[in-house]
Every structure is written in structure tokens, then in C-alpha cells.
Amino acid sequence: MVDYDVKYLKFKTYLNTYCPHCRNSFNRKEKEMDKLKFIGVYKGEDFELTISAYLDVFEAQASIPLKEGMILEDCKCPHCKQSLVTSEKKCGECGSAVGEVIISAFSKLIPFFTCLKYGCEWHGLTKADERRIKLKIPRQEMPEQDQVLRIHNFNEVPYGLTTELALLEAGRCLQCKQPKCVEGCPVNIDIPEFIRLIAEEKIEDAVMKVKETNLFPAICGRVCPQENQCEELCILGKRDYPVAIGHLERFIADYERRMDFRKLPRIEAKNNKRIAVVGSGPAGLTVAADLIQLGYSITIYEALHEPGGVLVYGIPEFRLPKSIVHYEIEFLKSLGCRIETNHVIGYIYSIAELLENYDAVFLGVGAGLPRFMNITGENLCNVFSANEYLTRMNLMKAYKFPEYDTPMPEGNDIVVIGGGNVAMDCARNAKRTGAINVTVVYRRSRKELPARNEEIRHAEEEGIHFKLLTNPVRFVGDDRNWLKGIECVLMELGEPDDSGRRRPIPIENSNITIPCDIAIVAIGNRPNPILFNTTPNLQGNKWGCIEVNQETMETSIEYVYAGGDIVTGAATVISAMGQGRIAANAMHKKLSRPASKTKPKQKPEKAVATTPKPKPKAKSTSTRKKI
């Protein structure tokens, strides 16, 4: 028996269901739960029934085992004891007897028929009626950890949808013929189709459907900015609230993990081609997962001691539990993917050396170099980059100090500079370390905050202050070089700039000082220069990113591909996955050409790729003697 969530019941009262004979309500209120038991008869055996809106009216809470194809012979109203079975209509699909109730939707009572054969989903509503009823269902909110309690722990905040809520939410989808949501998704998941499968309770199939295009729904369901992607374009959103696509994606992935019905995908026979993937973040994992299914041998190189990239060092435990990332990585390993941690490519192997041992190389090294503001006092003690703060907290588990040895920066007043998701992560993390005042300082207004709405809402619920239209000009330190405050200038919004956002302009003589113990600079990341320093023929652009062919993601070196933040600059997990997929397809296309064509082409190409490399190397061996 499923425990009904309060919000589920709220929906129940919204869509009222009545007996066609006595017009008494079938709506279950919490205290009347026991009174409203329907008695169903199946070949002499009684069992209990509950009424649910339209998905399948006579949903049986089995007191006897139910089998597909069983037909209810009778079902009585608990109030007037009259039979709900009607002889006026027959099931449109299987011709069995149907039951009738009255539902109130769009301020009108309409008779509602449904097949009494277990497993048959026919109901006698017109498409238009169905659509109008669907519009009446409110968006189902995810149950969350209490806002007072959660600032004292690092457990995940949203609990995820229950099966009941997910089915309801899935029922809201209008199944548009030309779905806009798919266009909004960077990897073009077939959203209406997987939602339909959820509504039909074929959750296994729904998972497989999503995994055709997105291999890590548990991660994307949690960290994608859906309100700017799929949900922004949802037709329902134009009216009131869009379908909670992200919540549903997360639900099916969690369901799969909980029920452990994950199936090994079909892996093609090994084709004896080897691929090196540099970086085990979202882009690298996508490429590895895609290509390993096509029969390639994959080796992932990770610089840190734990694979997962930004999913492990960046995104906090309370937003994306590390167990989920480990689960996905273990799965990749079980497919035969090799993961070499503690390998900083550039230092330990150069790209040229990788090309000697592998048929192709994918660079998904991310944007890992923190950006600073270059203002006075930035090197004071207790001024952190967001990367450092989050790495300490997540990767090194400093919040468990002294059980873990890496110390946790602690203070009463913590200021976070920036307004993106990383800034929200830092602020919420800081709140959990016991800080009394956590302030987010952002130079534009609330409307321009680039963070996900959910993160901003969570941050506000947790008591984080927002100091908007404020920009730091100087960090103030004491004589021992410790931070004690931030001098800021107030801003106002001027004309829109190139990015379409209104440009902030400082107001003269409006300087204020915010006292604080710790400042965290979360104003973005640039790509790490290690690869460029060690690979002279790798072409970059003016932002320090790798220049690629947008269609194939191939870099200036043949057989070397790149994707993710190293190409776009700091962006989202899902866009990195999208680029990983493009690169994987292009790599497969290029490498699966007939061997006679690729082989001779590959050899001189390798030589071309390696020749510029030995030159500086030869120089270095003469000047820098190997120890």
C-alpha cells in the first residue's frame, strides 16, 4: 500500500470524483480514509479498491493478487452501495464491462467511464476532455528536506518525486505533436515519449528511452537548468506551470537505481580501436559511454584521485550525492572502461604520446582555472576561489574535518561574490559549516541572477542574504593579513550590453564596507593552460578555449577531439554532454571508415602531429637533463 503524500491528496480534492447514483464524493480525506473503501468483486472474492482520477479509475489496492486480464464483476459505491458497473457502454478496446463515475473538471460534471478489465487502460473521455482535465492538475512539487534542519547537514535537499506524484505529473503532459521541449534540450531527449511511458507505468522502458540520448539522467535531472531549456518551452508553462521534466527525469533514474533493474546495454564486438579520454567529467564520461558501446577500448585519464570531474569536486553533496556519480562510474567500469586516476595529461603523457598509443583522443578537461577580480587584497588569508572552497568541501570532504585531514574554512560572516550556480553552491555550503551570516554579493539585479531558480529559492529558504547591485572594489585585511571586510560600491543598471543584459554602472561615492571573515570569489572559470603549455600545435581562441570544428568537435590536431567547458568556457553539465555526444559520433564516423583508407592516412598524420613536439623536447633534453 502506498503512503499518500499530502500533496497528492490536495490534487484529489481538486479533481472531485462522485458517485453517479447518490452524488456523494469519493474523495478521500485523510480522516475518512477508512470509510471510503470500495468493495470490488471478482469471481466471488472481495477486494478493496481506491478511486484515482483518470489514469485508471478502479485502481485496485490488491488484497488478492491481481492478474492481467482479470475482469471486475462488480464494484459498489461505499455510500449508497449501488453498483458502479454500467450496461450503457462497453470498453472501446476490449469490449468488457465498464464502470461509471462522475468527475468534476473545468466546473462541469462529466460522466467518466473506464474498462473493468485489469490491465486495459481504456476510458471513455474525448481527447478534448482529457486535455482540459490535464490542465486542471497542478504541477507536483518535490518533497524537500525541512529548511531549518537542512542547514545542519549535507544530505540531499529534495527527496525526489514519489511514484504517485511522478505518475500524476507525467499525466499532465499534453503529448504535443510537435514537442517544443525536445528542441530546448541540448541532447534532444524524446521528452513526450518518456513521459508517456511513465504515465503508463512502464518506467523501465522510460529509462531506456531517456538513455538512448542521455546516459546520466540521475545527474542531469538534478543539475540541468531546466527552466532555461526544456521547461522554458513547455506549452503548459505558457498557461501556468510547465511539466516538471527535470523532476521526472530524476525520478526514473532514481527508480532504476533503487530497484536495481539496470540492464547492460548491448555492446558491439571489440573493434580493436583504442580511444583515450582526457578528463572524467560529464563530457568525458559521455564519450566513454557512447564509444564503449560501439566496441572501442576506452581509457579515461583523470588528474585528481577520484573520477567524476566537476561532478565530484564542484557540485556539493546536497545537490548531487556522490554515491550517484560513483554508481555511474562503476557502471562504466563494469562495461570494461579503464579509468586511470592521478594522471595529469600534459605532464605525464603529452597528446602526441597518447596519439602513438591510441587511435583518437578526446579532451574533456573542463574549465578549471579560477577567475579573480584583480582588486587589492585578493591574496589575503581567507579569500578563496570558489574552486578551492568547493574542492576542499566536496573532494577532500573538509566538512568532516578532523576525520578527514583537509581543514575546513570556518567563519561567522561569509560573503560569496557572484550570482551563478557555483556562487549558490558556495553560499549554501557555507551556511552548512555553521556561518551565521552568509551574503551573496552580485553586481546586477535579482532578475539577472544566472543561477537556477531552484538554487536561488533554496538559498533564500536557508536564510542566505542577497546583496544585489553591489560590486566589490577592495578586500580589507588586518595587520596579520587576514580578511576582515569587503569594500563594495553600489551599482545601477544602464543600457543593455552585447549579452542582452543591462550593464551595471557604479554609483559614485556609494562605497560601503561589508564586514566578513571569509570571502569566496565565484565569478567564473577559465580553461586550464596546462594542455596548451605542453601541446604547442593545439589551437586556442582568444578566451583560452580550444578551437574546434563545430560539427565534429575535432581540434586543429587530427584525431584529437575536444568538448565541454574546454571548448565553450564555463557552461552546463548537459551542454558538455551534448558536445561529448557530437564528438563521439564524429570519432566513430572517422574511425569506422574502411581500414585501407584510414591506415595510410593515419600514419603520416601521426607523424605530423608528433613532429612539432620532439623539437621543443629535443631542446629541453639538452637544457633540462632528465633526473
Added chain:
Amino acid sequence: MYEIVEKYEEVPNVHRLVVREPNIAAKAQPGQFAILMADEQSERVPISIVDTKDDTFTMFILELGISSAKIVNMKEGDTLEAVTGPLGMPADLGKYGRVVLGGGCYGIGAIYPLARALKELGNEVVTIIEARSDYLLYFQEELKAVSDEFFVATSDGTEGTNGHVQDVLVKLIRDGERFDHAKFIGCTYMMMNCSHITSPYRIPTKVALNTIMLDGTGMCGCCRVSVEGETKFACVDGPEFDGHHVDWDELMKRKSSYLMEEMLAYQTAPHTCKALEKAYSGDSK
């Protein structure tokens, strides 16, 4: 995995650690470092690579905080949780002429690959090492073998000059010695003093900074230092910087950020540290 091939206490508190890792052994260049983790809970500790042989490489570790204590309490045959390297830019090496090298604490070991490489490039190498007392000096024979001149300074005067590297350096310079290049590795205070001495004589000076590091790949910015007013990351831009332009004051204050936590971790360690527990149980047997 990362097996410890050899480990013994060279002099009190200085441990020689030889780790088997063929890739690092093949790639390491003078001036680079590796990051070690004893177990899953420990910090990532940056340690200079001193020597490589076949598929192993040597480091000298001072037991200072909890994470280094965990490493030095491991035994031969144990495996480290993580070894990443070689990291950092290799040291600038060239044919300078007469080069003075100064090393103290872990720097006595860390200066060795530089001395050898400079010597092989045809430089005249003058090496000065320092310790608090004569029984704390180590690695002297190896250093002598790659130096043209070799000086020792001890704080208590038990061996060589009574004083520090800078005292020997001042004496040499006052005696009319000319140096074309200088490199110092050791405690920040020694490197600062030595840089201040070479500065008026316009001797190009390189120091290998040992800032607090987290990942060692340029990702966190924990190790930032001001060099000529510009913020640099010691892990990727260094660790070698021009000693005359480093903001020493800021550097030393930043280095002391976690003294309290360091003490706390050390005090609570025996209850949580598996490496130490293992070491203790091994002794009792």
C-alpha cells in the same frame, strides 16, 4: 598501485621515501614535484622529487602535520592512496657559469637534482646546506659529488659555519666570490633572506616556493603568490619564481593560515588515522 619500495628515517624527522611509479620516474625533470596521499582521508601533500632510478623515484619528507605523519608512518611494501606527478614547471636550467645553490630542511634533498643537472650542463656549482645541528645533516656525500664547492651551516655551530645559508652566502660574496645565478630551496624564511642578499648584487635568483596546495593542477588557486605585483599559481606557473620579486610577507602569512587546524588534526589523529594505528599495532608485535 603506488608501492613504497624503500622508506627509512635518514636523520631525525627526515624520511627518505622511494615509490614505484614508472611513469613519473620516466618523466620527472629537476624542480618538479609530486602530490601524495597516504589514505583516503589524508590531504594532498606536495613533495619535491629528488631522484629517479629505473621505475622508482625518491623524495625526502619531513614529518610536520598529520598528512605527512601518515606518510612517514607507512612501511616498505605499503601502498599510497594516490601519487600524482610530475607537477609544476621544470626548473630553469642553463649554462650560467658559477651557480650558488642553497638548501635547508627538505631542500637539502630537493636541491640535489638541480645541482646535478647544472653540473652536467657545465656550470661551476657551489652548494650551501643548513640544519639546526650536525646530526640533522643528510645527503652530504651525494651533494658533494655534484658540487665544486660545498659548505655547511648549522644553527648551533656543531659543524661548518655557525649560522644559516645566508651567513655563508654573505661571507662568500664579501670575500669577493662572483656568482652568475642562484637557486634556493628550503624554508620560506631562508629563501627570503637569501634573496634579499643576492638582490643588491644583481645575482639572478630563483626560489622554489612551497605554498599550501590542494590539487596541484592549477584548479583551486590556493597556492597563489604575488610576483612583481601579479598573482601567480605556484603549482602551474612555478614552483620556481624570481626570488627578488616575490611578495615574501604575504607568502609567509598565507602559509600560516591553517596552523590551528593543523594542531587540531594532529591531536585528534590517533583515533582516526588508520596508517598510524597500523604502525602502532606493528610495533607491539
